Amino acid sequence: MRRFAEIEDLSELVRDALGAGHRVVAVDRLRGGTKKGVYRVRLDGPRTESVIVYSWAEDENFWPSRRTEDPADPFAPASGMVPFLAAQRALHSLGVRVPQVLLADDSRRRYPADVAVIEDVTGGTLEALFETDPERASGALHDLAEMLGVMHRSPARNYGSVYLLERGDGVSEVSCERRVLDRALEDLKEAAGRDGSIAAAEAALHDRLRELAERVSPRTEYGLVHGELGPDHVLVDTDGRPVMIDIEDLMYFDVEWEHVFLRLRFHERYAVLDRPGLDPRRLDLYMLAMRLSLVAGPLRLLDGDFPDRAFMQGIADHNAKQALALLPSV
Structure with a gap:
């Protein structure tokens, strides 16, 4: 059975990203993701009402494993904090608007997977x-x-x-x-x-x-x-x-x-x-x-x-x- 993140799993991560004045009051896992978990974390604190957390935990990836023969294949699955941050840097350098990264952590000390806390763009799709x-x-x-x-x-x-x-x-x-x-x-x-x-x-x-x-x-x-x-x-x-x-x-x-x-x-x-x-x-x-x-x-x-x-x-x-x-x- 897959296990997804809950309030107690993300509280320390979000507090480190935003400061001690913010308390997590709700966590909603957003629908649609197949390679990573996307969570809207609602907060009680100054200014910021919510943030998004990406989790690249194994339980968040629904794709069956598939062997890739050629590491240079650009269609090979690209999932994880490293591809995300590289893409974010490349797009930001061109002036393309992407969500602001507030914290990225692959240490596994705060959470047992690569995670990123990013800006919640609340205007919808x-x-x-x-x-x-x-x-x-x-x-x-x-x-x-x-x-x-x-x-x-x-x-x-x-x-x-x-x-x-x-x-x-x-x-x-x-x-x-x-x-x-x-x-x-x-x-x-x-x-x-x-x-x-x-x-x-x-x-x-x-x-x-x-x-x-x-x-x-x-x-x-x-x-x-x-x-x-x-x-x-x-x-x-x-x-x-x-x-x-x-x-x-x-x-x-x-x-x-x-x-x-x-x-x-x-x-x-x-x-x-x-x-x-x-x-x-x-x-x-x-x-x-x-x-x-x-x-x-x-x-x-x-x-x-x-x-x-x-x-x-x-x-x-x-x-x-x-x-x-x-x-x-x-």
């Missing part, structure tokens, strides 16, 4: 704001487009996870498009073993992936991408500014990978985030690869005890249909 305050959401969306422009124009000689490149590791000789193709073929095989509709079209999907990859020309220009940026991963602060969260997978990569995900998650609002000069051939390959990833990933998660099972099954089912729709008509 951009996704919710689209429904409750469209005018405010529109301003935040345009600001987000500017932030993404800064990130995507931030050049790097090599692609890979920010935290690995920061320490001089993770440089790969494999091209981005080859990396995506190899991952997509693995996802296809895995999805076909779990989803009957994908299994029936496995050969056609395999051939289509190969065909799309052959059309892509070499390139060595990489930008900084979040990798999984939906409107639920953007908070809005009291000044109306967008704030990026769930940043551990930050990496230098083809910006088309980011734009494919933005298209999927922002739908008709993506037009604000679009930019000229994207490679249409990369977009075609990456879209099919992304759809297959969003079939295999959720189904893999359901091999374990992730609680919101209907939600994950719905993601897999939807993306299986969309992947099949990308096959050329006969």
